[in-house]
Amino acid sequence: MNLSLALSAQVKTAVQFGNADNSALQQVIAHNLSALLTEMNTAFVDQRDIRWENIDASEAARNRISTLWNTSRFRCTEALLKENLLRTPGGQFQIRHIPLQLEKEATEEAVITINEQGHIEDLYFGIEQHQYRRLMADGRDLTDFHRRQMILDFLENFRTAYNRQDLELLEQTFSENALIIVGRVINVKPDSPDMMASLGQQKVELIRYNKSQYIDNLKKVFNRNRFIDVRFDNIDIIRHGARKEIYGVNLRQQWRSSTYGDEGYLFLMIDFEDQTRPMVHVRSWQPEKHTTREDVIELGDFDIIK
Template sequence: MDEILSNIDVRVEEIVPEQMNVNLLFTYCGQLLPNKLDYYYWNGFRNTRLYEAKDGRGTANFDDMLPTRDFPLYIEVAYTREAENYDSELNMVMNALGEMSFKNKNKTVSMKIQKLAAKEPVVSFELKPETITDKHAVLITDKDSMLSIMSRVEEVLLSGKIEGISDCFTPDGYDMFLTLLSYGKVNLVRKPEYRFLKDGNQTLCKSIPVQFRFTTANNKDFVEDLCFRFTPELKISSVAFTLTRQTENDILRDDKNWDESSKLLLINFLENYQTAYALKRYDYLESIFSDSALIIVGTQLKRTAVSKDMENFVKDNILYEQKSKAEFMESLRRSFKSKNYINLRFEDINMMKKSGQEIYGVQLKQNYYSNNYNDVGYLTLLVDLSEELPVIHVRVWNKNKNEYLSAKTIITRPYGYQLGEW
């Protein structure tokens, strides 16, 4: 572990005095980190709350004065503060053992701006001209119009003033944008570098990097990239948090014999799914689950005794329950009400497409974080993407990666599961 940490470097990419922000690059062996990384730092008065870097980029906020010299930053490895939040017994054990000693988690960040020596390898297919087909090309005139609209969106994110922007959106898109602006305090992290991609009747605009900050205790700050979807009439119809670069690349570079539109379809679905949790879009989630969906959920339990009747359903201190759609949605409604925010992060994906159909089996690692509950596990989904709205037929969560719940298995045996069977 310490050797891995020794190869992680943190440097300043940009200093934004008007926001008292320092934009950071996190690299491993000279390349941007492909997934997430949690860290905190000394702000001149105290150690900060946890921050999360995404795709090798994060921020450091200094509310009163930017540092004039190097400042210390610490990569989170113990998560002792999270243990305090939801498991008193685990917290007692960790206090008794003491904090794990990894000297290389401690970094010194120079305030000298240091760009990467060379651009990282281009791995996303939409950036490779030789792999983009004609159907993904966007007319320059459309790009200019969309850039003008995105410039207005940037102004809103910088100023916090929403007036005069509604004409850029469809009604549903505007509602989503307003909800997003209430998801913590929103800051534009850096000047966006836009990519436009034609996907059927819509055009994807990726992406605006923003930071979400939360003011209440036990919260965590996130950096997210926002994808804006344009209609043919050049109205923004929806907004979504993008997948991590690594997860997107895993889908786009997969050597399965899928056409590009199918891969984009799956990316859009996963982006919409994780965004629906973040924005607590209960009605949308209710609309995409089949009434007869097989739903198995897992909940991380505090370390308490389990009755004999429940032994078959509790493994590794996880309670597994099969729920009807109505039960699942009611549980989700209560969860949304009890949380200040929810943030999902997907990685380690495997997937399969049913031959000749837009039906997908997906298994991926889900990092779930909120102010009062956190877990990491593997989510398996069977989803039909043939219509405008997706239809989820199977949704199973398991603590550990399991071949029995792989994408291949869920495609070939979609309803053959029994609770506790794995």
């Protein structure tokens, strides 16, 4: 079947909530979500930009979604989307696990946030449903549960910021004194004259950057790449024993771009002292191929003095 004919068979996406209460607000939210998803589907088929005239979304949401759209168009694959409407710790609403088809046959699960008036505030790429449920189930208490909800939301925004090459958001994410550690594979030539030994060995050199250096490097990466696709899996969240506002997040990162690709271990130390603005104090990346699990940087490797 011709691709364009197949896609045109499903353009409209209706939205229902599994926890529907038939309130006027929920009806407004469902209508606004359906309008956005249907317009995305239509624009995907027509290979054009999203038209915002009939979509109730904030100006910031329109800009972020349009920027993401310019890196790779996407459509919802469901004619009827039925998911629970969730409440976030910040008082907004959220709908998760929205199946998206991207160009080049890639797939994603999207998250859309909506404010208390029913206006769309953001769309970003989420983590897979089974990971989200596992991580939320590990919450020790109500505070830890809410922090985990915020961490996963933070990670999803953090990841999507790379995909849409949002340098401003990433710069706001790191504290002014943030430590960024990047593992670089180098070749080491041994002293032995043995023929096999002369081929050399590889090891990982850890390079430290401050925030300014890292952002400058990232700007160059964005400038030379038409697209960037960052994905997270194998996520683990640890709360610091003494400093309850500090969390360590270890995960596996897959990076694909128009010029480069790699896989490695990412660590983030996130501070929730100001819950309205979580800050990253440490970001480290180590190449998976040349890093043992024992050598992966984690929260316990740092003495926290505040």
